[in-house]
Every structure is written in C-alpha cells, then in structure tokens.
Amino acid sequence: MAVDPLLKQAQGVWETLAAVPVSFPLVGGLNVVTSPASQLAPPSWTGIVVLGDSAIVTTPTDRAAQVLRQILARIPTSSLTSAEAVGAVLPVSEVLGPAVLGYVSRDGFRPVPADRCVERLAPGHQDLTTLVKSVPPEDAGESGMDEITSAAFVVRKGADVVAAAGFQVWPAATAHLCVLTASGERGRGLARQVASAAVAQALADGLLPQWRARPMASRNVARALGFRELGSQLSLRLNQGELRLED
Structure with a gap:
C-alpha cells in the first residue's frame, strides 16, 4: 500500500504530542496509552486523534486506559471523534471539539494573489x-x-x-x-x-x-x-469514578 507522505507527517506530529511512545496503527484501529503529560488534550483529560483510518488515544491513568481500550475498540474509527458516539458509551462530563485537522504540503499550497497590502x-x-x-x-x-x-x-x-x-x-x-x-x-x-x-x-x-x-x-x-482534511480531534473530561470494565 502506498504511503501518503503528508498523512505520515501529520501522524508524526500527534505521536510526538502524545509525550509517550505510541504510533497510529498501520491498518486501521486505535492505540490507547497512558500519558499524564500528553498534549492531545488539556491536563487530566483524554485526547483522541483520528488521522486517516487510524487513531491514537491518550488518557492520564492506567485504569482509564484499560477501560478505553475495551470500550473504544467497539466503535468505528470514523466515529471516535464524534462526541455523541463516545458520550453514549463513556461517562463524559465535558467535551472540547471535535475539530477537523487539515495539512498542506509545499506542492499542494495554493497561494492567494496579493491584491491587498499585507x-x-x-x-x-x-x-x-x-x-x-x-x-x-x-x-x-x-x-x-x-x-x-x-x-x-x-x-x-x-x-x-x-x-x-x-x-x-x-x-x-x-x-x-x-x-x-x-x-x-x-x-x-x-x-x-x-x-x-x-x-x-x-x-x-x-x-x-x-x-x-x-x-x-x-x-x-x-x-x-x-489544505487537505486528514482527520479530527476530540478532547474529553471523563468521570474517572464511573469508568467500568464490561464483563
């Protein structure tokens, strides 16, 4: 399968911001990691970033990561940054987003003619x-x-x-x-x-x-x-005391 250089570069940005070793799965799906210092979301929040057909998720505690791996694996990757879809299966108290993530390469950039003084x-x-x-x-x-x-x-x-x-x-x-x-x-x-x-x-x-x-x-x-819209981002404040593993 051909690699999209712009997508790969964009994924590298968010892998770096996760602040712990993590990568977007090569063939779809998601990876969930514990990272209290993650910049995918505000401090103590859970961050979800979907780029292409894959996602990474950071959350502040090991317990939350365990629950999220189980529950989010049942949601289509395309729905992981839907506040409604995630809120239906997790105890969410506050949401930021979703926001669309766009990127542009030097070759893809379409500059606007300078008809005004900038x-x-x-x-x-x-x-x-x-x-x-x-x-x-x-x-x-x-x-x-x-x-x-x-x-x-x-x-x-x-x-x-x-x-x-x-x-x-x-x-x-x-x-x-x-x-x-x-x-x-x-x-x-x-x-x-x-x-x-x-x-x-x-x-x-x-x-x-x-x-x-x-x-x-x-x-x-x-x-x-x-700019090409390559993915999206969602940040969640979870009610940690209500997180439960399913039987």
Whole structure:
C-alpha cells in the first residue's frame, strides 16, 4: 500500500504530542496509552486523534486506559471523534471539539494573489491586541491569535487591523495556523489573504502548516489554500469514578 507522505507527517506530529511512545496503527484501529503529560488534550483529560483510518488515544491513568481500550475498540474509527458516539458509551462530563485537522504540503499550497497590502507585525503588537479584543471571546479563543509565536500578517482598513494570521510553532516542526477577521469584515476574502501569507512563511521556514477548525467558514478558507482534511480531534473530561470494565 502506498504511503501518503503528508498523512505520515501529520501522524508524526500527534505521536510526538502524545509525550509517550505510541504510533497510529498501520491498518486501521486505535492505540490507547497512558500519558499524564500528553498534549492531545488539556491536563487530566483524554485526547483522541483520528488521522486517516487510524487513531491514537491518550488518557492520564492506567485504569482509564484499560477501560478505553475495551470500550473504544467497539466503535468505528470514523466515529471516535464524534462526541455523541463516545458520550453514549463513556461517562463524559465535558467535551472540547471535535475539530477537523487539515495539512498542506509545499506542492499542494495554493497561494492567494496579493491584491491587498499585507503588513507584518510583531506578535503581541497593540494593533493586533485591539483586533482580538474587538471580537466575541469565543471567536478570539477559537482563533488562538493571542498565542502566535510568528509574525502576524495583517490587513488594515484605515488605521485599524481588520484581519490577521500567524502561527504557533509546535513540536515536530509544525506551524499551527491562527486566523482572525473583524466581525464586520467577514466574507470579503480577507482571511484567505492573510492566511496565505502566514502559510507561505511557515513553508519557507521548513514547517508543516496545520489548520485546526470547527466552523465551516474556517474550513473553507483552509480548503481554498490547498489544505487537505486528514482527520479530527476530540478532547474529553471523563468521570474517572464511573469508568467500568464490561464483563
């Protein structure tokens, strides 16, 4: 079977973030490991990542890992990041996601022609902070713009920054893209413009661009730039006291 280089590279990102030795099964299915330091999910949570036909799961305790191996093996891999499917068989108290994971190679990238002036700002610049504060908190949190480590690529309307993109440098040479557009300026192609500049920089830096999104509008921006949706991610807070092995 031919190996998809982009998929293999994406899987390597999350295998690294698991913080313990684990790999995506070669022929489908899932691997569950105990990893209190995992970055697949917030601390003390369970993280599930599906890429291609395979999945890895990290959870903070050996007992939880034992239960998850038994119960999740009965769920189709394609349903492992469905909050409804997992919630039907596990005692879930809180959920983050699911989010779709997209990646793009240098050859697959489709840059947007520069029909607007894209300016470069330092991360944490006052004008960038003003944009983040201007949108609803859930939009700001979804974008991750206040956590970028790269330069911010921005478009202005007058003196105001109305769209911005950058990335966080993750382990395994990954550029996690962050994009935000002012609430009243959406639907005009600004996100594609600034994101294109950020992706071009990430590729120039030798990084793998990663796009994690839930809203369809964000996913459409990624697709327009050539990102391929290779999988998804779900994070769960489990009621540890209610985890039970089945007879």
